[in-house]
Amino acid sequence: MPQIETIFNTQKFTKKDRDLIAQAYDFAKIAHNGQLRKSGEPYFVHVFTTAKNLAEIGMDSTIIAAGFLHDVLEDTEVKEDEMRQVFGDEITNLVLSVTKLGTVKYTGIQRNVENLRKFFVSIADDMRVIVIKLADRLHNIETLQHVRPDKQKRIALETLEVYAPLADRLSMGKLKGRLEDAAFPYAYPQEYEKTKILRESRTDTAMPELLKVEKNLKKIFNDYNLKNIQIDHREKHLYSLWKKLEKYQMDINHVYDIIAMRVIVKNIEECYLALGLIHGTYKPLPGRIKDYIALPKPNGYRSIHTTIITDTGSIIEIQIRTLEMHQEAEYGLAAHFAYKENINGNDEKYAWIKELRDAQQDETNIDNFFKNLKTDFFHDRVFAFTPKGEIINLPEGGSVLDFAFNVHSEIGMHAEAGEVNGKYAKLDYKLKNGDVVKIIINKKINPSSKWLSFVKSSIARKHIEKYLKQNSLLSRLLSFNQK
Numbered sequence: 001m002p003q004i005e006t007i008f009n010t011q012k013f014t015k016k017d018r019d020l021i022a023q024a025y026d027f028a029k030i031a032h033n034g035q036l037r038k039s040g041e042p043y044f045v046h047v048f049t050t051a052k053n054l055a056e057i058g059m060d061s062t063i064i065a066a067g068f069l070h071d072v073l074e075d076t077e078v079k080e081d082e083m084r085q086v087f088g089d090e091i092t093n094l095v096l097s098v099t100k101l102g103t104v105k106y107t108g109i110q111r112n113v114e115n116l117r118k119f120f121v122s123i124a125d126d127m128r129v130i131v132i133k134l135a136d137r138l139h140n141i142e143t144l145q146h147v148r149p150d151k152q153k154r155i156a157l158e159t160l161e162v163y164a165p166l167a168d169r170l171s172m173g174k175l176k177g178r179l180e181d182a183a184f185p186y187a188y189p190q191e192y193e194k195t196k197i198l199r200e201s202r203t204d205t206a207m208p209e210l211l212k213v214e215k216n217l218k219k220i221f222n223d224y225n226l227k228n229i230q231i232d233h234r235e236k237h238l239y240s241l242w243k244k245l246e247k248y249q250m251d252i253n254h255v256y257d258i259i260a261m262r263v264i265v266k267n268i269e270e271c272y273l274a275l276g277l278i279h280g281t282y283k284p285l286p287g288r289i290k291d292y293i294a295l296p297k298p299n300g301y302r303s304i305h306t307t308i309i310t311d312t313g314s315i316i317e318i319q320i321r322t323l324e325m326h327q328e329a330e331y332g333l334a335a336h337f338a339y340k341e342n343i344n345g346n347d348e349k350y351a352w353i354k355e356l357r358d359a360q361q362d363e364t365n366i367d368n369f370f371k372n373l374k375t376d377f378f379h380d381r382v383f384a385f386t387p388k389g390e391i392i393n394l395p396e397g398g399s400v401l402d403f404a405f406n407v408h409s410e411i412g413m414h415a416e417a418g419e420v421n422g423k424y425a426k427l428d429y430k431l432k433n434g435d436v437v438k439i440i441i442n443k444k445i446n447p448s449s450k451w452l453s454f455v456k457s458s459i460a461r462k463h464i465e466k467y468l469k470q471n472s473l474l475s476r477l478l479s480f481n482q483k
């Protein structure tokens, strides 16, 4: 059985905190007694890990307790009233909301709109519910090997398209990366393998060079009396690497941050000082200096990024930030909980939550709500739908032809045109979120090289290239025979 000390060791808890956590631990252990997960492990291991995930990202004892109890009402004999008596309204209401959220599934259009909407309404109510749900999903996705294969794919896609963007929006970078990397191999197995090999090949050559630069910079910072600077590095998460590669036709030479160095300093002044010292030593790559301290990203991310060229021609991205910025980037909302800041609507950074809450109150305008939500949350993907309501997820700028290939390769190979929301559209017509698309097929049509000039998805590109290659080989053979 997992030990409660593991959780106590994650933070400095008061006696009162410990008592509450211990009470929830015992309660959940008894309630789930005898239940097993598909892996054969006791069910309690799942709720324990959920609570531990929450403790590790700095959540308070109330949220950790709710983490322990999050499956009790749904999966055990314990009744709501009993939980209310023992743990009070706040924790019980959190558990009820998490349970309600658990019924949300990612499927066709109608349910999708509804469900996503419910999903966000509950965030607006209480963001802690989302954080618990993310911690719960993290353990589920990290133990996905025990689930039926057909369910694996659905859960993985749901994680990538609903949960991870939420973690991103709450600027919980660490959680987002773990969710995505655990889901990636189940959602897109071949792309996962390919990306993994590409990353390895690149890290193998770049790492020694990076370590050399790291050592040199440490010395330079020290000479300029910049003390207590932390320098380390990170490998780019596989899923975000793949998404970037997709934009560049899988050409890894366009990606500069496969491994990036991190320089963590005391204050903002030192960020710029460090930047100056770095540029004084290594040439920066033009156009690659980004000051997200002066201009933070929409999710609140702050850092200075620069890319430098070493004497031997290696290219290395360096991210400079304060410790506070670093913690915000890794734990986001959680870091704020840890600082016990009031984030209830007054913090400008979380104003979008208020906007969502306001938008969803306009009951008559689900369409608008959906559109805003989509453009806001899934800004680099387009979600279009088959006439049956099946959701097709395309890269930004995806066309009717991309849609056809993503439905089925045979449909793509013989696509003539489309009908978008009932109107005729050419193959290169760019789709928007929420478009309903019907493909017009003509068996006489075959892929042409012109198609390559506008398709955006790798699956379409792959099929077209394969066809063109086979075809040119065939025509060469035919002309040879005629001689």
Ligand code: MN
Pocket: 046, 070, 071, 136
């Ligand atoms: Mn659960």
